[in-house]
Amino acid sequence: MxxxxxxxxxxxxxxxxxxxxxxxxxxxxxxxxxxRFDDIKVIRYEVPGFERLPLEQKELIYYLAEAAKCGRDILFDQNCAANLPIRRTLETLYLNYKGDRTSDEWKALEKYLKKVWFANGIHHHYSNDKFRPEFSESFFREAAASVGMDRFPADFDFLCKVIFDPAIYPTRLNQAAGADMLWTSASNYYSNVRQHEAEQFYAAMAAADAGDPCPVSYGLNSQLVKEEKTGRLYERMWKVGGMYSPAIERIVYWLEKARDVAAEPQKQTLAALIDYYRTGDLKQFDRYNILWLQDTVSxxxxxxGFIETYGDPLxxxxxxxxxxxxxxxxxxxxxxxxxxxxxxxxxxxxxxxxxxxxxxxxxxxxxxxxxxxxxxxxxxxxxxxxxxxxxxxxxxxxxxxxxxxxxxxxxxxxxxxxxxxxxxxxxxxxxxxxxxxxxxxxxxxxxxxxxxxxxxxxxxxxxxxxxxxxxxxxxxxxxxxxxxxxxxxxxxxxxxxxxxxxxxxxxxxxxxxxxxxxxxxxxxxxxxxxxxxxxxxxxxxxxxxxxxxxxxxxxxxxxxxxxxxxxxxxxxxxxxxxxxxxxxxxxxxxxxxxxxxxxxxxxxxxxxxxxxxxxxxxxxxxxxxxxxxxxVNPEYELVERDGRIVDVKIAYPANYVEQMLGYSRDYSFLPDRN
Known part of the structure; x- marks a missing residue:
């Protein structure tokens, strides 16, 4: 590992x-x-020293920060295939519900949405257990009907089952000894694949490259899928033109902006990361990593990128x-x-x-x-x-x-x-x-x-x-x-x-x-x-x-x-x-x-x-x-004068809900099903 x-x-x-x-x-x-809600406290962090940075570094931070916000939907979908449609359903309700917002059931729904935002999905970010809604399914359906069912996904009934049935997607990550950890985990890294099949698939890849002193991190940036009819296993690569492409294209757009204002050696590092996102080639990822760690002067x-493997039981x-x-x-x-x-x-x-x-x-x-x-x-x-x-x-x-x-x-x-x-x-x-x-x-x-x-x-x-x-x-x-x-x-x-x-x-x-x-x-x-x-x-x-x-x-x-x-x-x-x-x-x-x-x-x-x-x-x-x-993150704003950037302003928002809704409005690029 x-x-x-x-x-x-x-x-x-x-x-x-x-x-x-x-x-x-x-x-x-x-x-x-x-x-603060449930077992969570949301804190505002400050960025001391930002105002004293040179303009070119402020501008670089701005572009990198935009790239950092563009992959949010990817994580939601990685954590569970139902996360994006559920998040959007809840947000539509939150923005459009005209009923009593002081009722206990509404407050419970609001808390549930806050938890989904915080965990990037319907499972607790630390325990991995699925959240139990404290509002009733009847209230949820009535609230949706009052808003208009045409505003919600066609599979609304299935989403209700996911939210209210504890047996569906019960845990995001199951590591219990003896369990089929892929079949019993809700994470979306594998589709229709059993644990032994995935282990054999990647063992074969590793065996084919046995003796390579520089082995790639097999499977790092892909979903492994098994075709229902043929039983064939194949990878859906996370790259431009592949799975998650709409979001990755926006990430690349801002990384290119960052590359254009960066100095060497960071300019070369960013170029390597962009190449990796475009090709999905894990050799390119290794090249980027080496350039990145050798840059000790920027x-x-x-x-x-796709970095840590905690969410995959394998x-x-x-x-x-x-x-x-x-x-x-x-x-x-x-x-x-x-x-x-x-x-x-x-x-x-x-x-x-x-x-x-x-x-x-x-x-x-x-x-x-x-x-x-x-x-x-x-x-x-x-x-x-x-x-x-x-x-x-x-x-x-x-x-x-x-x-x-x-x-x-x-x-x-x-x-x-x-x-x-x-x-x-x-x-x-x-x-x-x-x-x-x-x-x-x-x-x-x-x-x-x-x-x-x-x-x-x-x-x-x-x-x-x-x-x-x-x-x-x-x-x-x-x-x-x-x-x-x-x-x-x-x-x-x-x-x-x-x-x-x-x-x-x-x-x-x-x-x-x-x-x-x-x-x-x-x-x-x-x-x-x-x-x-x-x-x-x-x-x-x-x-x-x-x-x-x-x-x-x-x-x-x-x-x-x-x-x-x-x-x-x-x-x-x-x-x-x-x-x-x-x-x-x-x-x-x-x-x-x-x-x-x-x-x-x-x-x-x-x-x-x-x-x-x-x-x-x-x-x-x-x-x-x-x-x-x-x-909550700070917010950055480019200051322009006569067609050129003269400064970058920083502000510290104090509203968790507004930031989450704003991110869903401005940085959501993926369809409900990927």
Missing amino acids: KTLTFISLMTTSVACLGSCTNPAASDAQQPWIVD NVDFVN GYKASWEANVNFVDSAACRRTRIISENAQWFEDHSPVDPAYKKKVVKGVSAKVITVAMLGGDCYPATPIGINLPNADWIRKEHGSKSVTIDNITYAYDRAAHGNGFEEEFMLRPEDRERIDKYGKIGDDLHTDLHECLGHGSGQLAPGVKGDELKSYGSTLEETRADLFGLYYLGDPKLVELGLVPSFDVAKAQYASYILNGMMTQLARIEPGKNVEESHMRNRKLIAEWCYEQGKADNVIEWRTEQGKTYVVVNDFEKLRELFGQMLREIQRIKSEGDYEAGKALVEQYAVKVDPKLHREVLDRYEALHIEPYGGF
């Missing part, structure tokens, strides 16, 4: 998105929170995403120091020497300010990026890592004073360390995870990198997290001037174990197992370390005044356990040991204690904490 590089909400705790105990008072005091940078197909950013020069000191010492970290890693890189190549890392989010980075977004994903490119050319500082700042600001630590952290000394060192611990863990963790280690001869199949995403995030956790407590960080003492590691360790074993359960519905890869990886690490450290009481469950707490008693020993686990996870990846990886994930990362789960949910509910958060 490709190395998965985006981490979602890797903050001190899931409470990073919480609100104060009195939500109404909190909103008055926190104007950057623009909306102040403005971007991600645009790890082949990539969701569409975009990110536009520029360098935060003042914050780059720590990533520069980490990058300059990459070889030291690799040499001193606790993994088997056979699986260490003898020479670390091309590690570049920086702190960035994001200027626009799109596709699978919007509204919920990662806070760190490490690309490209192909193992052979990482080995031969290196990788590029970023930490997104204005997003972490926005999360941190929104979490201020939410009462989480007082509720879930038992010991005052842990709370004090987190208050003092939590932000720097989070930032450094992200830096180490992205800058070095994903790029560390090497595969054994003959191992391709996709042997771990559906467990690859979880195990890769586990590997990168362990690398960061292990080195966060290394005296080398004090020597380098990155931390004042081991107390920074103590703060991060305490919050990480608490989150992995307990508080992240707030994100799961009662009766469900853990499915999302990042949640699985955190649970895997925390539960494994708890089990392995039992004899020394390294981690302990405590009950006080009827409430459950988890505490770390021996931080030094916990760091040793992180190192031991990192050694084994790297071995599993390097050797492609599927059975060992499966055993670890299934034993430690999946099952949920229902009693503990209920307690966590009740305690969260009492705090009015939303466990998820995302963002």
Whole structure:
């Protein structure tokens, strides 16, 4: 499986998105929170330093930002084939309904639409479960009839079944052991294809190219289809002239605008990306990736394309995403120091020497300010990026890592004073360390995870990198997290001037174990197992370390005044356990040991204690904490005078609904069925 590089909400705790105990008072005091509904808070992020950029960089950001908004429909359709017609049906109702908008059923429909916008579809963006509407089907049908049925898709009755029947498309991504993960997942990466058929199809492609030192990422940019009559399997390529062409044509249009104002070497990089979009040739994609990662001088940078494979249970197909950013020069000191010492970290890693890189190549890392989010980075977004994903490119050319500082700042600001630590952290000394060192611990863990963790280690001869199949995403995030956790407590960080003492590691360790074993359960519905890869990886690490450290009481469950707490008693020993686990996870990846990886994930990362789960949910509910958060984007406007561009203005909208409706109006290019 490709190395998965985006981490979602890797903050001190899931409470990073919480609100104060009195939500109404909190909103008055926190104007950057623009909306809250269900389990979600929508935040406005700022783009400090944009006004000071040179005009040519502002203009470049504008064009790249437009390209980032043009692929929104692609992600909706990738997540489920019914998403686009359902979204448009709901939007038509929202814009045209003349009935009572104060009724409970209307408010429930409005909340449902907000959730669909946020998740880019009808399944929760994190748990993958289908949303349950809190309005009745009779109300929905009556509301549609009052607007006029001619305004809605011809298959309105089927869309009603999709919305209201829990048995239809129940989960976007099913990774349950023993299930046909394609047949039981709602994602639209495969059409009429069974799991074993897809595995055989791509295994044959890989076998045909056996021995190629530069293998492409098979299946990355296509839908795999099985013809009903003949049984023939073929790929529908995502490119100009292929599947998703109307949206990709608009993306290319704005990328060409960006190319025309970009300086070298970025002009060449953009040209390569455009060529890839036009041809769908994955060799061109690799060429673009190499050019992109070798460009370490451009102040403005971007991600645009079919990148991450979290949404495909087999790890082949990539969701569409975009990110536009520029360098935060003042914050780059720590990533520069980490990058300059990459070889030291690799040499001193606790993994088997056979699986260490003898020479670390091309590690570049920086702190960035994001200027626009799109596709699978919007509204919920990662806070760190490490690309490209192909193992052979990482080995031969290196990788590029970023930490997104204005997003972490926005999360941190929104979490201020939410009462989480007082509720879930038992010991005052842990709370004090987190208050003092939590932000720097989070930032450094992200830096180490992205800058070095994903790029560390090497595969054994003959191992391709996709042997771990559906467990690859979880195990890769586990590997990168362990690398960061292990080195966060290394005296080398004090020597380098990155931390004042081991107390920074103590703060991060305490919050990480608490989150992995307990508080992240707030994100799961009662009766469900853990499915999302990042949640699985955190649970895997925390539960494994708890089990392995039992004899020394390294981690302990405590009950006080009827409430459950988890505490770390021996931080030094916990760091040793992180190192031991990192050694084994790297071995599993390097050797492609599927059975060992499966055993670890299934034993430690999946099952949920229902009693503990209920307690966590009740305690969260009492705090009015939303466990998820995302963002509204800024808006940019070209300023022209006498036929030429003289400036680009930035504005910060504070209305989530208006932005979503505006995007659906101005950046929706695909038909209902693709």
